[in-house]
Amino acid sequence: MATPEHPNEVDVLVVGAGPAGSTTARFCAGKDVSVLIIDRRKEIGYPIQCGELLPHAEEMHSIFPRSADLADLFALEDACIRGECTKVDMISPRGRIYRLDFRSHVLDRRAYDKHLARLAVEQGARLESNQSLLSIKDGIAKTTMGLFKPKVIVGADGPNSRTAREVGLSRPSELYPAVTCQAEGSFEPEVKMYFGRCAPGGYAWIIPKGHEANVGLGFSPRLLSERPGEVFARFMTRLDCRYSDVAMGFVPMSGPVHRTVSGKAILVGDAAGHVMATNGGGIPTAMMAGRIAGRLIKEHLRNGTPLQQYETRWRELLDKPLKKSVTTRSLADLFYPSDSLLGLTMFILGRRGLDRAIRCKPLFL
Numbered sequence: 001m002a003t004p005e006h007p008n009e010v011d012v013l014v015v016g017a018g019p020a021g022s023t024t025a026r027f028c029a030g031k032d033v034s035v036l037i038i039d040r041r042k043e044i045g046y047p048i049q050c051g052e053l054l055p056h057a058e059e060m061h062s063i064f065p066r067s068a069d070l071a072d073l074f075a076l077e078d079a080c081i082r083g084e085c086t087k088v089d090m091i092s093p094r095g096r097i098y099r100l101d102f103r104s105h106v107l108d109r110r111a112y113d114k115h116l117a118r119l120a121v122e123q124g125a126r127l128e129s130n131q132s133l134l135s136i137k138d139g140i141a142k143t144t145m146g147l148f149k150p151k152v153i154v155g156a157d158g159p160n161s162r163t164a165r166e167v168g169l170s171r172p173s174e175l176y177p178a179v180t181c182q183a184e185g186s187f188e189p190e191v192k193m194y195f196g197r198c199a200p201g202g203y204a205w206i207i208p209k210g211h212e213a214n215v216g217l218g219f220s221p222r223l224l225s226e227r228p229g230e231v232f233a234r235f236m237t238r239l240d241c242r243y244s245d246v247a248m249g250f251v252p253m254s255g256p257v258h259r260t261v262s263g264k265a266i267l268v269g270d271a272a273g274h275v276m277a278t279n280g281g282g283i284p285t286a287m288m289a290g291r292i293a294g295r296l297i298k299e300h301l302r303n304g305t306p307l308q309q310y311e312t313r314w315r316e317l318l319d320k321p322l323k324k325s326v327t328t329r330s331l332a333d334l335f336y337p338s339d340s341l342l343g344l345t346m347f348i349l350g351r352r353g354l355d356r357a358i359r360c361k362p363l364f365l
Helices: 019-028 057-063 109-122 162-167 228-239 283-303 309-333 339-358
Strands: 008-015 035-039 053-055 081-091 097-107 126-129 133-137 140-143 146-155 175-184 191-194 203-209 212-218 243-252 265-267
Touching (some): 008 019, 019 035, 019 109, 019 146, 081 203, 081 339, 146 162, 146 283, 162 265, 175 228, 212 228
Parallel strands (some): 008 146, 035 126
Antiparallel strands (some): 081 097
16 A cells, blocks of 8 residues: 555656546657556546537647647547538627638547547556545645656646646636536537627537537626526527536636646646637647647656756747737627627627637737
């Protein structure tokens, strides 16, 4: 039995088996690197707390032009795909539709998270579900499985990351509550994004997948005067359809945290604020950062490359577009309180400006 004097040895402890954690584990695991992934959920990938949309590799490359080999990183099994979308309709408070070209896969997130975890296990990682990190002290991680002394700790445990708290790193400062569900019925083939008082300070979405859709709402906590569930229920009444699997989570919308490395600990994905603030997308950025993290950890263990290099590498790829996205979202916050002003702003921006917004680019050239 492990004790503080004789803890279990492991090269890498990954906390969280979402896209960030599983991708990190996949790229650092190997015959000479022992990796343990723990996740507090009983079932990997469930409950579903996101919109299940994965942009095509070409779309992500246009947003993050320094990226490479994204087709390989985002490769999908057929069982993980529920549909394809080529358009996004951004809908103003008064119902004006701005249709944008944007290619994306609609995922079965429950299957996709399992797929990513399986890729990590195939590389040699060990996965344990229904297990949690409790504390980190003097380099020893206390978990519900016992004590471990890892050479590297990866915090991929979401925006309220316990890993970040335990190692003294800051967590995202702005968390937007979001409520999602699986809805039944016949839905138009385009992704729908509704703005205005239906989702104060954020937007409501409908992402079609066959005879179902992922429906959800994200809100700014500063503008939300009701409970999230109440606003969600009102929107679902408007849709007039059956739905199930209601889940609530939080989306980090304040951009990347100031530091993502402390000693032998690093943060990846939502824990690091790797989310596009103008559209709430975090799956592809989590995976891109996870690949960087995994490769760097392997270099660190084999050759002594400083872990601090992770900070430099992910920022070279992701930092500038993510910060532009936050700037755009902050500007939008000025108009969100008024449906009239928000509608006028969307009209002035037009399709071109709104397209630039969801692609994390400056609104005007």
